[in-house]
Amino acid sequence: MSTPLRVLGISGSLRKGSLNTNLLKAAQELAPSGISVDIADISQIPPYNADIDPFPAAVTALKKQVEAADAILIATPEYNFSITGVLKNVLDWISRPYGKCSLDDKPVAIMSASTGMLGGGRAQYHLRQVLVEMNAHAMGKPECIVTFAPEKFDTSGKLTDAKTREKIVEMLTALAAWTERLRE
């Protein structure tokens, strides 16, 4: 990798103790040298409304942050077999104005954590479908699907599960290579 890779993390959960936000924090902690991970603050993004013009400051700031990043890392819960409304709302905002989608041509890696035995995998496939319309380039493998997630973090929210920690390093390393390939 010739230059440092700036990754922007987006969590699909606003919850303070979110497992998915904690996964992004683990990515920050575990990022191999040459890769940095920031986490976007999406707490001030309002529900999408096409009548809101100009765009809210929080949306404009997020669009800039996404556009400045080399790659995006999304960690989302699964809600009723899909992505969360919160994440879809963020994606809808940054897909606009029409023709100025902030994810256009961006490499994206996807993670999910859930309390259940399927780890949010179904939401990941819905997310891939949305990313197709946004012309983002979702990385295929490795997948990061964290099942029974509450058992894998300590009470402070730190990821303690060794296999998941390894998977995150593997995913960030692969995301750097995926980003490089897309630049060729």
Ligand SMILES: Cc1cc2nc3c(=O)[nH]c(=O)nc-3n(C[C@H](O)[C@H](O)[C@H](O)COP(=O)(O)O)c2cc1C
């Ligand atoms: C409205 C709602 C729907 C949910 N649906 C699913 C689901 O379809 N599949 C699943 O694995 N977990 C489901 N869950 C449980 C989530 O995996 C769990 O709440 C998880 O902690 C959410 O992620 P977070 O900790 O990052 O907020 C659902 C939770 C909520 C609140």
